[in-house]
Amino acid sequence: MSMTRCIRWPRLLTIALAASGLSSLAILAQQNPVVSSYGPTNQTQTFEQIKAGRMAVKAGIAKAHADLLKSRYNLDIKTDPLAKMSGGKAVPVGPTAKLAGVTWEQLGKMTPAQIREKGIFPYQPLPFPDHAEGGMLFPEMTIKPLPRLVRFDVDFDLPEAVLPDAAPAIYLTTRPDLGDVAKGRLVTLSNYYEIFNGILNPKQIEGLRLLLTQFPQQQFNATEDRRTDRADGMIGVTCFDCHVNGHTNRATHLVGDIRPQEFRHRINTPSLRGVNVQRLFGSQRALKTVEDFTEFEQRAAYFDGDICMATKKGVNIVERGSQAHFMAEFMEILDFPPAPKLDIYGELDAAMATPAELKGEALFNGRARCASCHPAPYYTDNSMHNLRAERFYRQELVDAMMMAHDGPIKTFPLRGVKDSPPYLHDGRCLTLEDTVEYFNLVQQLHLTPQEKSDLTAFLRCL
Numbered sequence: 001m002s003m004t005r006c007i008r009w010p011r012l013l014t015i016a017l018a019a020s021g022l023s024s025l026a027i028l029a030q031q032n033p034v035v036s037s038y039g040p041t042n043q044t045q046t047f048e049q050i051k052a053g054r055m056a057v058k059a060g061i062a063k064a065h066a067d068l069l070k071s072r073y074n075l076d077i078k079t080d081p082l083a084k085m086s087g088g089k090a091v092p093v094g095p096t097a098k099l100a101g102v103t104w105e106q107l108g109k110m111t112p113a114q115i116r117e118k119g120i121f122p123y124q125p126l127p128f129p130d131h132a133e134g135g136m137l138f139p140e141m142t143i144k145p146l147p148r149l150v151r152f153d154v155d156f157d158l159p160e161a162v163l164p165d166a167a168p169a170i171y172l173t174t175r176p177d178l179g180d181v182a183k184g185r186l187v188t189l190s191n192y193y194e195i196f197n198g199i200l201n202p203k204q205i206e207g208l209r210l211l212l213t214q215f216p217q218q219q220f221n222a223t224e225d226r227r228t229d230r231a232d233g234m235i236g237v238t239c240f241d242c243h244v245n246g247h248t249n250r251a252t253h254l255v256g257d258i259r260p261q262e263f264r265h266r267i268n269t270p271s272l273r274g275v276n277v278q279r280l281f282g283s284q285r286a287l288k289t290v291e292d293f294t295e296f297e298q299r300a301a302y303f304d305g306d307i308c309m310a311t312k313k314g315v316n317i318v319e320r321g322s323q324a325h326f327m328a329e330f331m332e333i334l335d336f337p338p339a340p341k342l343d344i345y346g347e348l349d350a351a352m353a354t355p356a357e358l359k360g361e362a363l364f365n366g367r368a369r370c371a372s373c374h375p376a377p378y379y380t381d382n383s384m385h386n387l388r389a390e391r392f393y394r395q396e397l398v399d400a401m402m403m404a405h406d407g408p409i410k411t412f413p414l415r416g417v418k419d420s421p422p423y424l425h426d427g428r429c430l431t432l433e434d435t436v437e438y439f440n441l442v443q444q445l446h447l448t449p450q451e452k453s454d455l456t457a458f459l460r461c462l
């Protein structure tokens, strides 16, 4: 339909314009009453009308999503008081996934076809809270100090116990002697200068300022097509609204590069710690540099990959030679958190590790073959792999999302992994125990309960 239109319009216009003195816009409007004289826009509805439409469906969609989460996970999350993230928050303990009439041992013995047949795979793709709508969505712990990030139409869905520290630690590759420089503070435009002046050079400080500066985005902008009430000066998002303190709060949105909507992946904000040693950026986009990602995040991902909307809502083009470069220079000094049990090869120091952790490492490098994709020292091969999890489930619509193939996904580094629940590109594994169960199935490893617990003990050391 739209294809035909594209081809037909120019010819019609030429003829019509030649024959009469009418403006091209007037002719467009006459030819197709659905198209306003400015083409198909959302300006036919006011902000109040758009908001009313969204509010009318909010509760129903939220209930359906909450029911799905409850059917998949045990959301009464336990934590381990002895295991702490670098910022001090207790590490959540799983597995949280619910099983339908089988034990983990029985499930581990079944083939992918048997699991698909019975419809009992516990880690299907995780839909966005309102998948048909999408957009940037921030957890409560971030909205509380930054109320400009409230969306009126969708609330964040996962419990705070399976999210990272609210104000994560910051480690600089350039000043390891300082340890955590954030010290529990949420870095914003109002305190960054005091915290970083004297330990960064002027170029890095300017890069940090830009990472903390709000720019318009698809849901947070001044037009009628926004999802925030705040039509005042407080509109827009900053890079660190999601990559909080250079790490992550696991804010979520839909990936920009897939269509149609139901096939788009929910994505879980990755940490920026350790981008200096990585070579591919984005779960699937595989951009080659941090500078590219910085430039294109704002040009495209901020607007769902819709270049027309980007212009209308006020895209800020980051100047490559200075701004993108300065921002990248700051991101490239964000270090992984200290891992006191690892030696200079990134392997366990036998004198410091427990027997369980050492057994876990041996499994990781040996029978479980984790190291073939996650080699030390950073526990990534800087590549992408297709884990073909779709072997375990049927392609069907769930909660407005197609349970489709994931495709090749970036091997996220496992250094510092205990600091960044929930896991996988969409956050479907809420705890490290869940990731071990996931790989036990995906790789068909037949691990014993003891082996699984050893592997988790090792992951917590990284």
Ligand code: HEC
Residues within 6 Å of the ligand: 136, 137, 211, 237, 238, 239, 240, 241, 242, 243, 251, 252, 253, 255, 267, 268, 269, 270, 271, 272, 275, 280, 281, 282, 283, 284, 285, 290, 293, 294, 297, 298, 327, 410, 425
């Ligand atoms: C909604 C929260 C959000 C905001 C705001 C945001 N990001 Fe991201 N960022 C993400 C997500 C989600 C991904 C993963 C993208 C994907 O999978 O394709 C990502 C990926 C990245 C990556 C690649 C990381 C990796 O490990 O592959 C970089 C670098 C990055 N963002 C930088 C930025 C910069 C710079 C800004 C500001 C211009 C920014 N981000 C704003 C959520 C956000």
Ligand code: HEC
Residues within 6 Å of the ligand: 364, 368, 369, 370, 371, 372, 373, 374, 384, 385, 386, 387, 406, 409, 410, 411, 412, 413, 414, 417, 420, 422, 423, 424, 425, 426, 432, 435, 436, 439, 440, 443, 455, 459
């Ligand atoms: C064939 C390659 C491959 C193997 C083998 C593999 N992984 Fe992974 N791993 C990946 C990829 C790719 C991802 C990202 C998947 C996604 O996000 O959907 C990943 C993600 C993870 C994550 C989540 C990281 C994060 O930040 O979200 C953990 C934890 C993990 N792997 C642990 C393991 C363990 C433990 C093993 C062995 C039992 C293992 N992996 C085996 C490729 C592999």
